[in-house]
Amino acid sequence: MKKLTLFAVASLITAFSFAQGNAGQFSFGAGGDFTAPDANANIGYFALDGLMLSFDFSMGMEYREASCDGADPAECNDKIKHEGDVEWGGSIRYYGKDNLFIEAGLHTNGEDNLDTFFAGGVSLELGFDGRLWFEPMIRYDMPGTDVSPMGTNDSQPHLGLDWAFRYTF
Secondary structure (H helix, E strand, O other): OHHHHHHHHHHHHOOOOOOOOOOOOEEEEEEEEOOOOOOEEEEEEEEEOOEEEEEEEEEEOOEEEEOOOOOOHHHOOOEEEEOOEEEEEEEEEEEOHHHEEEEEEEEEOOOOOEEEEEEEEEOEEEEOOOOEEEOOEEEEEEOOOOOOOOOOHHHOOEEEEEEEEEEEO
């Protein structure tokens, strides 16, 4: 419940000011984490000047990994199959002064599990009359599950460096 309250407060605080995107514009973004092999995409809509609501989605590919328990991987035929997955979510982003932005959102991680994230970064204009941006950011993910006693990374909070390219039309 704390996460939903924080999300609601952040939404209200960011709703009253002026910034980069104009009300009524749509945006498409694609990016990932500098420190992990993942990628995601989102479609956004500027509900107010500088306030973007977005629908986020990402897909993980199915792959197989050798499981050899100390044997030479070239001679190992045992493979562990990792299923592909699809995650979705929603977020709210506010573009403030000097192209800086803050963002908060929720995304799925399993059947009944919502993760929360907060991010902050800067939009750097690349071209097309201010429609194409590069957005490096710092992102803090908070898993919806309890922290695992075994210390697995799936249930630990994570601070990472993310990036995105965004096109607004």
